[in-house]
Amino acid sequence: MKEIKILKPHVAINVRDVQRSVDFYRRMFGVEPVRVRADYAKFDLDDPPLNFALNRRANVGDGALSHLGIQVASTEDVLKMRARWEAAGLLTRDEMQTVCCYALQDKVWVTDPDGNEWEVFVVLEGDLPERGGTVGCCA
Structure with missing residues (x-):
């Protein structure tokens, strides 16, 4: 299988x-957020690489x-x-062309045994x- 180009964890x-x-996080990370709304904010960090x-x-x-x-x-x-997760026997959920967190995204979800969503x-x-x-978007 071809390598997946991962940009950063989220x-x-x-x-x-x-x-x-x-x-708080502006001071902790030392950078400004890239997006701020009344109910949402996003920091897109390079060091450490983190969304x-x-x-x-x-x-x-x-x-x-x-x-x-x-x-x-x-x-x-x-x-x-998604193919890797399904080959490993994980149940996946697609959200393609979905608006989430003020952005248009394609995504696939899995849930761990304790209910943590990835x-x-x-x-x-x-x-x-x-x-x-x-349902899973920003929630």
Whole structure:
């Protein structure tokens, strides 16, 4: 199987107050977020390489993790990872041409035994005016 070009890991956490968290992570990472909305913010870091998102949720307890992901370079890479996961016997869920986190994306999801969701995704178009509303998207 051809190599998949992975761009960077993706971590999304739930927060009570997006602006308060943006202020904290701006200082922690030493960079400005690339996108900020009332209910969402994204840091696209080079050092360390990380796509880090904040999602506003009213009821954030100890488990602030939203989901985990791997950003890849193309839809072809998304499909290669799906094939790899399916060959390993994992149940996958596709979301192609979906608007999620203010970006048009192609993605595939798997869920671990404890319910932690992982996505592999490519951003086809960024900074759209709407957040999107799919089940796994930014949630």
